[in-house]
Amino acid sequence: MGPIWSSYYGNCRSLLFMLDASNPTQLSASCAQLLGLLSAEQLAEASVLILFNKIDLPCYVTVEEMKSLIRLPDLLACAKQNISTAEISARKGTGVSEVLRWLQDPHRTNS
Numbered sequence: 001m002g003p004i005w006s007s008y009y010g011n012c013r014s015l016l017f018m019l020d021a022s023n024p025t026q027l028s029a030s031c032a033q034l035l036g037l038l039s040a041e042q043l044a045e046a047s048v049l050i051l052f053n054k055i056d057l058p059c060y061v062t063v064e065e066m067k068s069l070i071r072l073p074d075l076l077a078c079a080k081q082n083i084s085t086a087e088i089s090a091r092k093g094t095g096v097s098e099v100l101r102w103l104q105d106p107h108r109t110n111s
């Protein structure tokens with residue numbers, strides 16, 4: 001779906017980017033897609049929430065290691081957007097209330 005994402009950039013204020021925390025083999029491709037989104041001019045004002053999903057599944061790489069592999073500290077420092085992260089399990093519902101709070105937070109954006 002990545003090639004058509006740009007059709008949805010207009011008026012986008014909030015961006016939820018979901019990574020599969022149970023499958024590190026997708027990490028580099030996901031990171032490249034994330035960098036593309038963060039560098040899109042139309043998304044410069046958007047608030048970004050990076051979701052590490054499927055934390056209920058075992059994985060040989062921890063979420064902290066994944067954050068390091070995608071160089072999250074550098075992204076937070078260099079991106080124009082306000083970026084937050086959350087660790088969730090969409091299947092079990094873990095962390096989903098945090099995501100809803102983020103979406104409803106009026107201080108997250110200026111508009």
Ligand SMILES: Nc1nc2c(ncn2[C@@H]2O[C@H](COP(=O)(O)OP(=O)(O)OP(=O)(O)O)[C@@H](O)[C@H]2O)c(=O)[nH]1
Pocket residue numbers: 020053054055056057088089090091092
């Ligand atoms: N264990 C677990 N499974 C999940 C979670 N979220 C989604 N899934 C399952 O992952 C499978 C793929 O989900 P999709 O929503 O189709 O995601 P996708 O991006 O198309 O596919 P994947 O890359 O495999 O995640 C489905 O069987 C979902 O039920 C989760 O948090 N934990």
